[in-house]
Structures are given as structure tokens and as C-alpha cells.
Amino acid sequence: MSNPIFVLNGPNLNLLGTREPHIYGSTRLAEVEQMCHDRARALGHVVSFRQSNYEGQIVEWIHEAIDGADGIVINPAALTHTSVAILDALKNVKCPIIELHISNPHQREAFRHVSYVTPVATAMMCGFGVTGYPLAVEAMAGLIKARRPA
Ligand code: DQA
Numbered sequence: 535m536s537n538p539i540f541v542l543n544g545p546n547l548n549l550l551g552t553r554e555p556h557i558y559g560s561t562r563l564a565e566v567e568q569m570c571h572d573r574a575r576a577l578g579h580v581v582s583f584r585q586s587n588y589e590g591q592i593v594e595w596i597h598e599a600i601d602g603a604d605g606i607v608i609n610p611a612a613l614t615h616t617s618v619a620i621l622d623a624l625k626n627v628k629c630p631i632i633e634l635h636i637s638n639p640h641q642r643e644a645f646r647h648v649s650y651v652t653p654v655a656t657a658m659m660c661g662f663g664v665t666g667y668p669l670a671v672e673a674m675a676g677l678i679k680a681r682r683p684a
Pocket of ligand 1: 610636639646
């Protein structure tokens with residue numbers, strides 16, 4: 535039986551659409567969520583799309599994913615650059631992990647060049663704007679398929 539793909543979003547991403555639109559664009563998170571559901575459905579998957587401003591909540595969702603998700607797409611937002619707790623939580627996950635960023639953090643301030651998540655991610659995508667979300671869902675469907683016995 536297949537589990538959903540978790541799409542997890544960290545702090546301030548609830549403000550997408552109005553937050554620094556010159557960097558993150560003007561599309562709201564609810565629209566991004568719909569893009570993910572649509573792409574997942576077309577590929578025979580289900581997405582569980584979540585956002586929290588709280589590190590501990592994201593850690594708990596990662597724990598839930600240990601038995602409850604076929605893949606994790608995670609935009610940890612600012613926690614990317616600070617959170618050993620998210621790194622340690624992700625170490626317990628057996629499913630593929632895609633680290634996703636709307637912007638390209640490597641073109642930005644030096645503190646954004648460090649990610650605690652990349653070392654445990656299967657893959658990393660950044661700089662595609664919000665269209666990175668459905669792209670990541672599609673890429674995750676491919677990673678899940680590649681793991682299934684023929
Ligand atoms: C972000 C990049 C992070 O550096 C930043 O703190 C965010 C969003 C992105 O999607 O581009 O909140 O993860």
C-alpha cells in the first residue's frame with residue numbers, strides 16, 4: 535500500500551505571495567499546494583502538504599514520515615541554515631528526501647550557503663521559483679518508482 539508524499543514547509547512560507555515578492559514571487563502557498571496536488575494526482579500519488587513556523591512541529595512531521603510517507607519534499611526555509619534537530623530527524627527516514635528552495639540560496643547571503651539538510655537529502659532543487667514544487671513532486675515520483683521492485 536502506498537503512502538503520501540509529504541511536502542513540508544518551514545517558517546514564514548505561510549506568507550508566500552506577500553513576503554519579499556522580488557525573491558519568492560507573488561504566488562500564495564495555497565496555490566502552490568494546489569499545484570502539488572494536481573501534479574501528484576496526474577502521477578498516481580497523493581501529497582500531504584504542510585507548513586509550520588515551529589521547528590519542533592517539523593521534527594514531529596518527519597517522525598510521522600518514518601512509517602507514513604513514501605517520500606519527503608522539504609523546504610525547511612530559514613531552518614535549513616540552523617537546524618541540527620531537523621538534520622537528526624531526517625537521519626531516521628528511509629524514504630527519499632528532496633530539499634527544495636524557491637530561491638537559489640547560493641546566490642544570496644553567505645549564511646544561506648550552509649545547509650544542514652543537504653548531507654542527508656537524496657537530491658536538492660533550488661532557484662526554480664514556486665514551479666520547483668510540482669517539479670519536486672514529479673522528481674519524487676520518479677525516485678519512488680525507481681525503488682519499487684519491477
Ligand atoms: C528559502 C531560502 C531560505 O534561505 C530562506 O530562509 C527561506 C526560503 C527558499 O525557499 O528559497 O525562508 O528556503
